[in-house]
Amino acid sequence: MRRILILGGTAWLGRATAAAAVASGADVVCLARGEAGSVAPGARLVRADRRSPHAYDALDGEWDDVVELSWDPGFVASGLDALADRAAHWTLVSSVSVYARSDVPFADENAELVEPDDLSQYPDAKVHAERLTSARLGERALLARAGLIVGPGDPTDRFGYWPARFARGGRVLTPETNGRFVQGIDVDDLAAWIERAGRRGVSGPINAVGEEYPMAAVLAAAKDASGEDGEMVPLDDPTLEAGGVQHWMGPRSLPLWLPSAARGFSRRSDAAFVASEGRRRPLSETMRRTLDDERTRGLDRPRLAGLTPAEEAEVLAGSTRP
Template sequence: MRKVLILGGNRWLGARVAARCLAAGDEVTCLARTETPLVPAGARLVQADRRRPGAYDSVLDDWDEVVELAWATDVVDSALQALGDRAAHWTLVSTVSVYARNDEPNADEAAAVVEPVDLDDYGQAKVAGERASADRVRDRLLIVRPGLIAGPGDPSDRFGYWPGRLRRGGDVLVPEAPSLRVQVIDVDDLADFIATAGRRGTVGVVNAVGASLPFAHVLTRTAGVTGFDGRLVAASEEWLLAHDVGYWMGERSLPLWLPATKVGFATRSNAAYRAAGGVVRPIDDTIARVLADEVERGLDRARRSGLEPSEERALLARLAPPNSRHSTRC
């Protein structure tokens, strides 16, 4: 029986990786600061603050696999010091935010990364973590660089905003999307890949990203899955930015939208991921699962990303009179 240690296995992705390993018959331990219901039944939970002395005392064992999900450099470094020599295989979950440029379509893992100067910056901290991991466990290391992760339970609300919003109906404010792209990886496809790659002893660097799809296509598929019969009212990038609408994520934003200068972020190559056995499920499947989760969690709940209904109504009113808006009926 394989022994797997997941550093942070009580959160969204980590809990799913733990569940996949358990299903394969592995003995799974999750080291986390707090106890939450997300730790799957059958896994052993070790509660410890990784910034405190003795945090790893209960897991100083030999491991077939260690999965690291943290991004703070001091936490990543402490794990490597305590456990690096005890792991037959080490998986670091990094991010495509490590790349220095986002204007190169179809760039692969050889693209240049940012220099880790500001370790409070997520992407730069992940680069530092990658380099520290390579220094300590290079011959046993898999670096997984996911793009946007989507699926049930997503705490960021980036992808879920759209199925939830279209399910509510009415006029929906969207960015003009002739050249915009969306690239997501389903959380369960990613969890399956991490668990399976660890079992196979896969090493190297892999962009774990899904298919790059036109934003308009994703909206059309979302409309079909949600039963949306309203209008998509498009506004230009310039108009949205001038009216303080943010892109990508966060409050008062249109999630997933990226300026044209960042097209490379949503068009990265997933050839290495597929060659290593990674699966990309149809976008309709992810949309349907996210919609069911959105309905269960409440379509009118407060969100971490997107426009509040009152904000959207005000923006639509300012955009243009109803009979002159650039709109599409789905």
């Protein structure tokens, strides 16, 4: 039986990866504090604080794959020190944020990376983690550069904002979508690929990204999933920016809306991912799954990304649109 160790495994992608590994018939262990949630059914939790020098003491034997989710430099280094020599394969979940430029569509894994000058910054820390992992594991290491992850359970509220917003009905404020794209990968599709890639010994850097869709198609899919007939009210960038609306994520934002200079961020090359047996479900299915989850969590709940109803009304009222 394959033995898979997930460093983390109780939060969103980690838990989905554990579930995929269990479904494949593997013996799955998750090393975590256990504060972010429970492990997937069939997986075993080893409680540990990775800040402790004894964090890995309870882990014995060899591992067919170790999946590292953290970007914390100390955690990455200590995990490698404790386990690299006992791992047949190592998967570092990295990010497309490692790339120095976001303005070039269809850039592949050979694109220039940021220099890791400030390890308190996410892109720098991920590049640092990649270099540590590659230096220690060589051809046994997969650097899974994940793009936008979407689907049920998303803690960022980026993707789910849109089907939830359409489901509430009424006039829906959107950015202008011409020339804009979205490249989200369903969390369960990414998790299934991580399990398969580890089993097959896939190595090197790979952009683990979703299919590229025009933003207009993503908004249309969100509207279709909701079953509501709300009117979309697109505003141009200067109007949104004058109204204090932020790009991409976070409070007072329109999620997935990127500035023109970053439009290549959602158009990364997926050729290596597809070649390594990356599979992605239809957008409509992910949207339905996401909306079901949003309804369960509450359409009107406070969110980490998007506009509140009051903020949306304020921006619409301040625009020149009737």
